[in-house]
Each structure stands twice: as C-alpha cells, then as structure tokens.
Amino acid sequence: MVFREKIAWLSLAAMIVAYGIYFPLAEQAAARGEATTPHLLVLLGGVLTVQALVVIVASIAMAIQSGRDANAPADERDRLIARRGAAIAYFVLMVGMVSVGCVMPFYDQGWEIINAALFALVIAEIVRYVVIVLSYRRGWHG
Amino acid sequence: MVKLPSGKVINQIRLLRFMADEMTQAELGDRIGLTRQTVAAIEAGKYSPTLEAAFRIAQVFGKPLDEVFQWEG
Numbered sequence: 001m002v003f004r005e006k007i008a009w010l011s012l013a014a015m016i017v018a019y020g021i022y023f024p025l026a027e028q029a030a031a032r033g034e035a036t037t038p039h040l041l042v043l044l045g046g047v048l049t050v051q052a053l054v055v056i057v058a059s060i061a062m063a064i065q066s067g068r069d070a071n072a073p074a075d076e077r078d079r080l081i082a083r084r085g086a087a088i089a090y091f092v093l094m095v096g097m098v099s100v101g102c103v104m105p106f107y108d109q110g111w112e113i114i115n116a117a118l119f120a121l122v123i124a125e126i127v128r129y130v131v132i133v134l135s136y137r138r139g140w141h142g
Numbered sequence: 143m144v145k146l147p148s149g150k151v152i153n154q155i156r157l158l159r160f161m162a163d164e165m166t167q168a169e170l171g172d173r174i175g176l177t178r179q180t181v182a183a184i185e186a187g188k189y190s191p192t193l194e195a196a197f198r199i200a201q202v203f204g205k206p207l208d209e210v211f212q213w214e215g
Contacts, residue, residue: 002179069177077180077189139188 003069004078005136006062011055012129018051019122026115040111044118081135089128096120149215151190155181158203158210174198 025043029035063070074082100116107113159165167181174195176184183189184199191199200210 002177069179072177075171075176075180076192076195077176077183139183139186 002078002136003062003066003072004074004081005133006066007059008129008132008136010058010062012126012133014051014055014058015122015125015129018047019119022047023115023119026111035109035111037111040115081132084135085128085131088131089124092127093120093124096123147215149213150187151211152187152214153184153211155185155199155210158205162203170199170202173202 022044026035026040029039029043097117097120100113100120103116104113107116155170159167159170166178167185168178170176171178171181175198176191176195180189180191184191196207196211200207203210
C-alpha cells in the first residue's frame with residue numbers, strides 16, 4: 001500500500017471516530033440544555049487535540065515502517081488523485097455550506113450553525129479521503 | 143451525445159523489464175520520476191500515465207512508444 005494511501009486511511013478513520021464522538025456528545029449536551037458555546041468549544045477542542053495527536057503519532061509510526069516510500073515526493077498519480085479528491089470534496093462542501101446558509105435564519109443559537117457548518121466540513125473531508133482511497137485501490141483512469 | 147469507442151490502454155512494461163535484466167519497478171520508477179507503486183499500477187492497467195511519463199518509459203527501454211503502449215479496443 002502506498003504511504004499516501006495509508007495516511008488517507010488513517011485520516012479517514014481518525015476523522016470518523018473523532019466526529020462520531022463529538023456530534024453525539026454535542027447532541028446529548030443540547031438535550032440536557034448544557035449546549036453553551038464554551039462547553040462545546042471545550043468538547044470540540046478536546047476531540048480535535050486527541051485526533052491530531054493520534055494522527056501525528058500514527059503517521060510517524062507509518063513513516064518509520066514505510067522507510068523510503070514515506071520520503072518519496074508525490075508523483076503525477078499522487079497529485080492527480082489528490083486533485084480529484086479535493087475537486088469532489090469542494091463540491092460537497094459548497095452544497096453543505098449553501099444548505100447551512102439556507103437554514104441559518106431559522107436558528108438563533110450560534111453553536112447550532114457552527115455545528116452544521118462543521119458537519120458539512122467533516123462530510124466534505126470524509127468524501128475527499130474516500131475518493132483518495134478508492135482511487136488508489138481501484139485505479140485511476142483520468 | 144457522442145458515443146466514445148470503448149477500449150483500454152495495455153502495455154508491455156513487465157516484459158520489457160524482464161528483457162532489461164529484470165529491472166525492478168523501483169529502478170524504473172527512479173529513472174522516470176515515478177514511485178514504485180505507480181509503476182506497478184501502470185503495469186496492472188490501473189493507471190494510464192501522462193504522455194510525458196509514457197515517453198520517458200519508452201526512452202528507458204529504447205523502444206518507440208507504440209511498442210510499449212497499445213490501445214486495445
């Protein structure tokens with residue numbers, strides 16, 4: 001498996017786990033009436049910190065294990081795959097942000113809008129990593 | 143809408159590597175600026191290289207492009 005594909009798998013898994021924890025916890029806090037902006041900021045900060053640490057430590061371990069592959073510069077296929085992932089994710093992000101913009105007038109809580117925007121961002125990033133992984137797995141034909 | 147003819151690019155890279163003293167995928171990749179995995183993907187038909195990379199591959203083996211890559215319709 002290419003080093004960049006391993007990193008994409010790692011980032012995808014870390015993102016799904018991290019936000020799979022954050023959004024239900026935010027929802028529970030909202031149900032209890034504790035969903036204040038400081039509370040959610042602390043929760044999000046904690047989740048992001050753990051996610052970043054896991055990704056950094058695992059990336060270093062993978063780089064050591066991959067040896068030469070980890071230091072190889074991206075070649076034309078890597079760049080094309082990265083570009084394809086970003087292009088599709090951008091479309092998803094735009095749809096998400098427009099959707100958030102459409103429902104924004106109906107919510108007065110700042111954190112609800114922030115969470116909706118964050119959700120759109122997370123979905124776009126997940127799509128990006130899925131496209132990257134699939135492109136490496138199943139091949140690239142332009 | 144125009145219906146494009148179906149087909150795919152095939153290549154003789156595995157055979158040419160064999161004939162070049164079993165050149166490894168990594169060696170070929172190093173000479174043309176691609177990773178070993180990309181060379182493997184090209185050989186397996188999972189990735190069609192750019193025209194520049196295709197010419198570089200042909201140059202390494204001292205063959206014309208159409209002896210390395212063919213269109214299979």
